[in-house]
Amino acid sequence: MRIVQNIKVFFVTRILWKIKPDLIVQSALNFSATEADGVWHLYRVLENQNLSLEKRIMIFDQIIEEAKHADMFMEVANEYSNLPVRATHYERERIFPDEEVQNILYFVGVGELDATHKFEVLKSHLGPEYQFLKSRVGKILADEEKHVDLSHLLNKSSGETEEQYKKRTVLIRLNRFKEEWMRQARHIVNNISSFILGAVYFICVPFFFLFAKNRLKKRVGIFSMNHFKKLGDK
């Protein structure tokens, strides 16, 4: 896996980012959104008043660190962009419908571990032209390594055995793998549909574009229905 990741990061940083510098901005925004998403999940845990005070304070501290990381990646995006940047938004969803604290903590813990590996690889491939990003990733990496330990500590303090911990980790990993696979599948479907719609555009649109042009010339009038409707109403 490490080799695959190395090849992927090499390709992205040495080739894609050079051809299309906007991609570095998008990557930074995605990293920032991922950190912010982690914060949002941790808030769900923190709001659980049944947790021990000690655990809640540890989570509180972790939220503060993760929030800083989200800010740092926004700084990176701003640094490499000539235009104002808009934060990437995720469609928030509960990872586990029952919101079980332990599951969320495991989920966050595994995420931290993966992020640490990803940042390590990324840092090793960044040349001097990416000094700003490299310094930020270095700082974040140091914190993330600590977080991995923290997540492990929090999970172990719940009284679960090492075996139970491993079992849960495997399940969460499988879940993440499924999600990643779905993401890639969506990406492929997206590209195929772009291709098909591109063909539709050149084949069908010529018959309608004069109509569209004319429609946009209508400037003043009443263009909308002004009453309630339901699906199926005419």
Next chain:
Amino acid sequence: MYVLGLSFGYHDSSACLVKDGIIQYAIAEERQTQQKHDANFPIFAVEKILKETRISISEIDQIVFHEDPFNKFTRILTSSISNFPFSRKEFSNSAKAWMGKKLWALNEISKKLHFPIDKISYLNHHYSHAATAFMGAGYKESAVLVIDAVGDWASSALYKAEFDKDGKAQLNCHTEVSFPHSLGLLYSAFTGYLGFLPNDSECTTMALAGFGKPIYKDKIEKILKHHEDGTYSIDQRYVHFTDFYKGPVSKEFIKEFGPPRGKLKISFDSFEIKQVSKEEQYYADIAASIQSVLEDAVLNLVRKIKTEVGSENLCLAGGVALNCVLNKAIIESKIYPNLYIPIDPGDGGTSVGSALLYINQMNPELSNYKYQAYLGSEGSGEDLTEFVEGVNPDNHLPFLIHGAKSKSGVKWKSEKFENFSKTNAAAVKLLNDGKIVGRFFSRAEFGPRALGNRSILMKTGDRELAIKLSKRIKHRALYRPYAFSVTEDQALELLDIESTQNYKWMQVSALVRSEKKSEVKACVHIDGTTRPQVCHKEDNPEYYDLLKQFGEVSGIEALLNTSFNPKGYPIVSTELEALVMFARTELDALILNNTLIWKVYD
């Protein structure tokens, strides 16, 4: 009868629950997801509403969606087709987004909320805005003007609204100005050109306008043409409204106005006149010019609606109604003696208007539609004193927000008080000592403005403190001014206004009386204006008491009031979010309902 209004899909998703004509709850999705202007389906907002009002989805009689997805899709498609053969990307991306998801908004509501689709209604976007404006105004009849970027097809719409003899609201559309002619989009395009985020930072363009002179109006009026019938048109050669992937402005625009601001630093300061570079002054003059052109165009529409609809009352809605300088111009024009702007005139507010209108159409006798601002979440109400005692602030020093200074050895102290009056008394002491205090109290405000319950407060006359607030807490540019809250009793002494009726919700800017400027100098913009909140006792007695008590020790019943949110995030919605911001910034103290938390340095 329970009706749930929903708004989502473009920006500022929200949900609103109305029971028998009275709003129970209205909340923006962004407050639940911590993503500013979140456009996603407001699932967490709905869950919050159902949880806090203790009702189940099966008890809801009707759901109302704020726009017509089918009509909107025809507009998006028409727009992308019209630029053939140069709009393949727009066509492909729009078709994917709409056919994959947005077109099926009603089905999505039904599926996500497990709600029968035959009990879901929808209405057009501007009609929702018009309902939002009129239903809460308290007028029997009114002219209604809706101006935003774009709805289904319309970008501006003029309505005549009245309650008929049965109490049913009749909203009759007189005229719509159709996309791509849009005042909102033009202002956003200039916002992008000036180096700010379109559809987000229009208030920054408005703030920058205060430093400029409208000397480029003639140039902008080549793009925006005023017509004799009171409407306007936009010359599409200068903008990319139908092919937005190319950026907000065209090559033609750049030829006329020069390169966009890009990363040029803006060193204006709202507190003092500074020497700035020619380039900076140029962009400020452009901002002033587009602001002035916008005001002219809207005043033309106001005159038109006065001629066609009459009435002494005007209701205003749509995102453009968030422009407080424009609203000042409308009041000063005296075309209408009475003006009403709903608490959230933007898209977030349409969930409220559509739900209120539906109930009215079904049960006209339930007609108590006037509402106040505090319609949001209450927070958990958790006692955090023990938690606060356990926190070690030194752990947070490397993770403070950009600009905040690390000071080790800080301790957090807290005290719980019996009632709000005693909490206020303790907070007043800190405020008068020059401390910056966050206030999280009771229910949150609906809409974009913090009106005391999710606010950061400090005294109004200390510029150095305001600079600290900008640099180390809010992390915002010094050219963006602050505003203040003032009691209804002292408002007319401080502000050069005739009455306080339009100033409850920070929607209209006003001149500060020159003899009083020194007392509120931290909240006066370079042009001598501020965007005040006049606090009436009946609207928020606890906040009113705080202002009163502050007045007793300082002589001025006013406090600088800015929204309680970290940069780039929505206003805090839980006590714990407030506490995290307290930890990450140089906020000196925090009011969490009746608990006061403050920092003590070694």
